[in-house]
Amino acid sequence: DRNVVVEWDDAHRYTPAPRHRRRMMLRIIADLDVRDCLDAGCAQLYLLQEVVRRHGIVGYGCDISDQVIAKNQRLAPDCNFLTMDLSRETWPQGRQFDLVICSEVLEHIPDWRSALSNLVRMSRKYLLITVPGGKIRPIDRMVGHNYHFQGPELASELQELGCEIVQLRRWGFPIHSLYKILINKLSPEKLYG
Numbered sequence: 001d002r003n004v005v006v007e008w009d010d011a012h013r014y015t016p017a018p019r020h021r022r023r024m025m026l027r028i029i030a031d032l033d034v035r036d037c038l039d040a041g042c043a044q045l046y047l048l049q050e051v052v053r054r055h056g057i058v059g060y061g062c063d064i065s066d067q068v069i070a071k072n073q074r075l076a077p078d079c080n081f082l083t084m085d086l087s088r089e090t091w092p093q094g095r096q097f098d099l100v101i102c103s104e105v106l107e108h109i110p111d112w113r114s115a116l117s118n119l120v121r122m123s124r125k126y127l128l129i130t131v132p133g134g135k136i137r138p139i140d141r142m143v144g145h146n147y148h149f150q151g152p153e154l155a156s157e158l159q160e161l162g163c164e165i166v167q168l169r170r171w172g173f174p175i176h177s178l179y180k181i182l183i184n185k186l187s188p189e190k191l192y193g
Helices: 009-014 016-030 046-055 066-075 112-122 138-142 152-160 175-186 188-192
Strands: 036-040 058-063 080-083 097-103 123-130
Touching: 016 046, 016 097, 016 123, 016 175, 036 046, 036 112, 046 058, 046 097, 058 066, 066 080, 097 112, 112 123, 112 152, 138 175
Parallel strands: 036 058, 036 097, 058 080, 097 123
Antiparallel strands: none
């Protein structure tokens, strides 16, 4: 479903993992010299809006969901948004960005390698990616995860595409790991609802 994440607002605003992930990414971005930023898979605007506000840069977003794009354009009229399938498309006219962020998106794309290649093509300087690792649990499947990354496959693919990996980080054990086990044992359907 192209519009599956349009209403995930509260889950991304309040649950611990997305909040911690945003904090970590903002710390990384603080040290970068960038003039513009593309949030590839921009379902929730929290990160893009904060990057634009803190750095005074131009913000761009793309997502496969036309509903997400319409909502985000209303909420952030100073940013530029485009409906786009990352596995098949890049920003028109070969546009590149100093910073491309792709956070918790690749696991939803069956052809993640094509999407990764397109992300690299759109990146002028930096590409910041976050993906889930570990076992795919029932709630992960409910939210559209096709793949969880173990680390080496993503790093290898990036290097084959000519990227230099500046930082590779894993996090989540033990607290987030226990949280994921717990929400899957309780009732994934109710929590998803």
